[in-house]
Amino acid sequence: PDGSHVRALVIGTGYGGSVAALRLARAGVDVHMIEMGQAWDTPGPDGKVFANTTKPDYRSFWLRGRTKQPLSQFLGFPLDKDVPCHTGILDAEDFAGITVYQGRGVGGGSLVNGGMAVTPLRDRFPEILPTVDPAEMYATYYPRANAGLGVTEVDQNWWEGADAYQYARVGRKHAQRSGFPFVFVPNVYDWDYMKQEAAGAVPKSALAGEVIYGNNHGKKSLQKTYLAQAAATGRVSVSALHRVTSVSPAATGGYTVAIDQIDTTGAVLATKTVRADRVFFAAGSVGTSKLLTRLKATGALPGLNEHIGKGWGDNGNVMCGRANHMWDPTGKLQSAMPTAGIDNWEAGGAFAEVAPLPTGIETYASFYLSITRTPRRAEFSWNPATGRVDLSWDRAWKQTSIDMAKSIFDKINAKEGTIYRSDLFGAYKIWGDHLTYHPLGGAVLDRATDNHGRLHGHPGLYAIDGSLIPGNTSVNPFVTITALAERNIERIIAEDF
Numbered sequence: 001p002d003g004s005h006v007r008a009l010v011i012g013t014g015y016g017g018s019v020a021a022l023r024l025a026r027a028g029v030d031v032h033m034i035e036m037g038q039a040w041d042t043p044g045p046d047g048k049v050f051a052n053t054t055k056p057d058y059r060s061f062w063l064r065g066r067t068k069q070p071l072s073q074f075l076g077f078p079l080d081k082d083v084p085c086h087t088g089i090l091d092a093e094d095f096a097g098i099t100v101y102q103g104r105g106v107g108g109g110s111l112v113n114g115g116m117a118v119t120p121l122r123d124r125f126p127e128i129l130p131t132v133d134p135a136e137m138y139a140t141y142y143p144r145a146n147a148g149l150g151v152t153e154v155d156q157n158w159w160e161g162a163d164a165y166q167y168a169r170v171g172r173k174h175a176q177r178s179g180f181p182f183v184f185v186p187n188v189y190d191w192d193y194m195k196q197e198a199a200g201a202v203p204k205s206a207l208a209g210e211v212i213y214g215n216n217h218g219k220k221s222l223q224k225t226y227l228a229q230a231a232a233t234g235r236v237s238v239s240a241l242h243r244v245t246s247v248s249p250a251a252t253g254g255y256t257v258a259i260d261q262i263d264t265t266g267a268v269l270a271t272k273t274v275r276a277d278r279v280f281f282a283a284g285s286v287g288t289s290k291l292l293t294r295l296k297a298t299g300a301l302p303g304l305n306e307h308i309g310k311g312w313g314d315n316g317n318v319m320c321g322r323a324n325h326m327w328d329p330t331g332k333l334q335s336a337m338p339t340a341g342i343d344n345w346e347a348g349g350a351f352a353e354v355a356p357l358p359t360g361i362e363t364y365a366s367f368y369l370s371i372t373r374t375p376r377r378a379e380f381s382w383n384p385a386t387g388r389v390d391l392s393w394d395r396a397w398k399q400t401s402i403d404m405a406k407s408i409f410d411k412i413n414a415k416e417g418t419i420y421r422s423d424l425f426g427a428y429k430i431w432g433d434h435l436t437y438h439p440l441g442g443a444v445l446d447r448a449t450d451n452h453g454r455l456h457g458h459p460g461l462y463a464i465d466g467s468l469i470p471g472n473t474s475v476n477p478f479v480t481i482t483a484l485a486e487r488n489i490e491r492i493i494a495e496d497f
């Protein structure tokens with residue numbers, strides 16, 4: 001409530017925020033979490049909490065009147081359509097050179113992501129977080145994160161015969177015929193549930209194509225893991241549809257946090273102020289960076305240092321499709337949860353997720369999301385004229401990522417005698433180079449913060465999300481975000497509380 005005092009306030013309920021809340025609560029600290037998205041605990045008129053991927057509706061997009069689907073076209077037909085402007089689950093946030101997709105709601109990105117839960121190879125770790133001791137990460141914090149998230153491997157015997165993974169087996173065949181290592185990757189999906197979906201025994205979720213607008217069953221989002229455990233402590237409360245707009249030092253000590261309560265059209269219903277002894281920025285790479293950049297520039301947090309807003313990367317994301325021959329159908333039933341990737345990181349700088357294209361019809365298409373070792377980094381800056389935070393990303397920078405992804409797919413196409421699809425991103429475009437699913441950086445560890453996420457210049461303020469990671473994780477990021485949060489919060493609780 002307005003005017004109240006809390007010991008620890010957490011901005012955002014994604015991976016970093018959920019880890020902070022659980023560990024603080026278990027250490028006896030009362031925590032209040034502020035989340036600008038919805039709670040996602042109430043079914044809509046169709047009896048379901050989340051909309052299907054093939055039928056986006058008012059629940060699907062964050063405050064835009066028209067969908068902006070990552071795949072904008074199919075077979076030459078535009079897919080986007082008008083929807084009511086609503087506090088939906090997926091934010092396609094536009095900056096000048098890039099659209100950044102993010103989850104909105106209690107659970108953050110865990111509500112919309114593909115559940116791929118990948119621990120980077122240990123010898124690549126120094127490149128990802130150079131100031132963090134790999135020994136403690138691989139002995140303690142990665143295992144703790146994987147356990148907390150409920151990460152498991154698909155049963156490979158079942159996978160070999162599952163109709164829903166024919167697309168992935170085609171992906172394996174083509175990778176191996178060109179000499180690329182094909183690797184299984186763990187996931188947070190409940191595989192027993194998926195087996196029952198395939199057997200027709202339970203309502204379908206992954207096998208109904210549910211993913212980017214939420215999964216009604218089967219996926220262990222943070223709502224079912226860290227946040228459920230946090231709630232069970234009795235010490236964690238969550239305010240959904242509340243957006244933090246300012247944090248500044250309070251005269252009486254601690255910080256004054258200004259919060260807008262919004263309705264599902266985005267209109268502000270009330271403005272509240274809360275005093276917090278300590279504040280954890282866990283609004284995601286973009287959310288945390290935008291807040292800190294503005295608060296530094298406008299003088300609310302004058303002590304923040306010159307590294308705020310810097311070191312931002314897109315994890316080198318680039319998408320593409322390949323057109324297979326008629327003898328390589330990828331299946332009209334495709335599980336929305338990916339299980340595998342092609343690893344050409346050492347030789348070509350690319351790790352490609354063999355992704356589903358769950359259209360419900362046979363497309364003979366193979367679809368991939370590549371993560372690449374791009375050196376490009378952008379920065380956020382405050383624009384007083386527009387009252388917005390800009391990002392200095394240049395669309396042309398994606399060419400390095402495209403070149404790295406081509407180290408895999410040009411070779412596969414040459415070997416198979418196949419071509420790229422040009423009907424997925426509009427106007428004969430082969431490469432999905434306009435977006436990222438993996439924003440990282442903006443409050444980089446040991447630069448904007450100390451080596452455990454304490455923001456320089458303002459004791460009691462912390463960054464504890466993807467903003468700490470300087471732009472690239474070599475694989476999908478949420479396990480690393482979670483493991484780093486586990487490492488940092490342990491030290492923060494021991495020394496600061």
Ligand code: FAD
Pocket residue numbers: 011012013014015016017034035036037101102103104105106107108109110112113114115116117118212242243244245282283284285287288291437438439464465466467476477478479481
């Ligand atoms: P987030 O999870 O983004 O959480 C931040 C939260 O803060 C959000 O809920 C947001 O609404 C809230 N917030 C922001 N600003 C404010 C504010 N001012 N006030 C209050 N609340 C605020 N990663 C993988 O590892 N594997 C995958 O398979 C994968 N697939 C993906 C698929 C899609 C479509 C997308 C979009 C992402 C995917 N990712 C995947 C990326 C992964 O989800 C993110 O890296 C991860 O969620 C980031 O965690 P975080 O804790 O930094 O922040």
